[in-house]
Amino acid sequence: MAIKRIHHVAYRCNDAKETVAFYRDLLGMDFQLAIAENEVPSTKAPDPYMHVFLDAGMGNVLAFFELPNSPKMDRDQNTPEWVQHIAFEVESMDELLEQKAKLEQAGLDVLGPVNHTIFESIYFFDPNGHRIELAAQTAKPGMLAELKRVSVEMLDEWAETKRAPQHAAWLHSGEDFPGEK
Numbered sequence: 021m022a023i024k025r026i027h028h029v030a031y032r033c034n035d036a037k038e039t040v041a042f043y044r045d046l047l048g049m050d051f052q053l054a055i056a057e058n059e060v061p062s063t064k065a066p067d068p069y070m071h072v073f074l075d076a077g078m079g080n081v082l083a084f085f086e087l088p089n090s091p092k093m094d095r096d097q098n099t100p101e102w103v104q105h106i107a108f109e110v111e112s113m114d115e116l117l118e119q120k121a122k123l124e125q126a127g128l129d130v131l132g133p134v135n136h137t138i139f140e141s142i143y144f145f146d147p148n149g150h151r152i153e154l155a156a157q158t159a160k161p162g163m164l165a166e167l168k169r170v171s172v173e174m175l176d177e178w179a180e181t182k183r184a185p186q187h188a189a190w191l192h193s194g195e196d197f198p199g200e201k
Contacts, residue, residue: 028073028081029106032093033148036070036086042147043082046126047108047119049074052081076108084148095149105143105151116142116156137191138163162199167191 033039036054043049055071070086087093095101110116116133120142123130132142138159144152170187177185190197 025079026081028083030071030083030085031106031148031150033072033084033086034093035147036072036084038147039084039086040072040074043074046123046128047152049076049082082106093148101151102143105153107141107153107155109139110154110156113140113156113158116140116154119154137197138167160197160199163197166197166199 040051044051052073052075054073056069058066058068060067060069067087067089069088071083072086073081073083076082096104110119113133120130120133123142123144128144130142130144133140134143135158136155139155139157141153141155146152167188170185174185174187177183177187189195
């Protein structure tokens with residue numbers, strides 16, 4: 021099998037109309053379509069829902085379900101809130117900083133930019149409590165290839181030790197990237 025692309029990624033929302041407005045008006049996503057049923061097609065359970073789809077760029081679709089008859093939504097309480105997030109790439113650092121100002125002007129708390137060496141990010145929450153990351157690539161030539169080269173060794177070491185391998189310590193240490201020398 022060859023995966024062509026992600027067809028869509030779906031999350032739950034509190035209010036479909038508010039969610040569409042947030043992603044459309046603040047993040048510039050095009051509202052593509054809505055599907056609503058009173059019965060779940062796959063299970064035939066009588067459970068009305070609104071399913072909305074937004075264009076996240078380059079054929080990527082972000083979707084949400086509003087489920088009015090289900091218990092109030094909450095996040096996974098066993099996972100830190102910084103772990104589960106949706107990350108979107110923007111074109112440049114200038115665009116990232118412009119977006120930060122726009123979000124703050126709309127009243128959102130925005131963390132960052134945070135320098136991850138290969139990209140910089142800002143973080144904020146949507147109206148449903150989903151953490152959103154916007155990232156601008158900043159990798160220097162050779163950085164991504166080096167991370168790919170050491171990826172299997174890092175994963176194997178992590179699986180054994182559950183401690184951060186140091187194969188790419190330059191990523192967070194502030195040291196120069198070895199490929200620059």
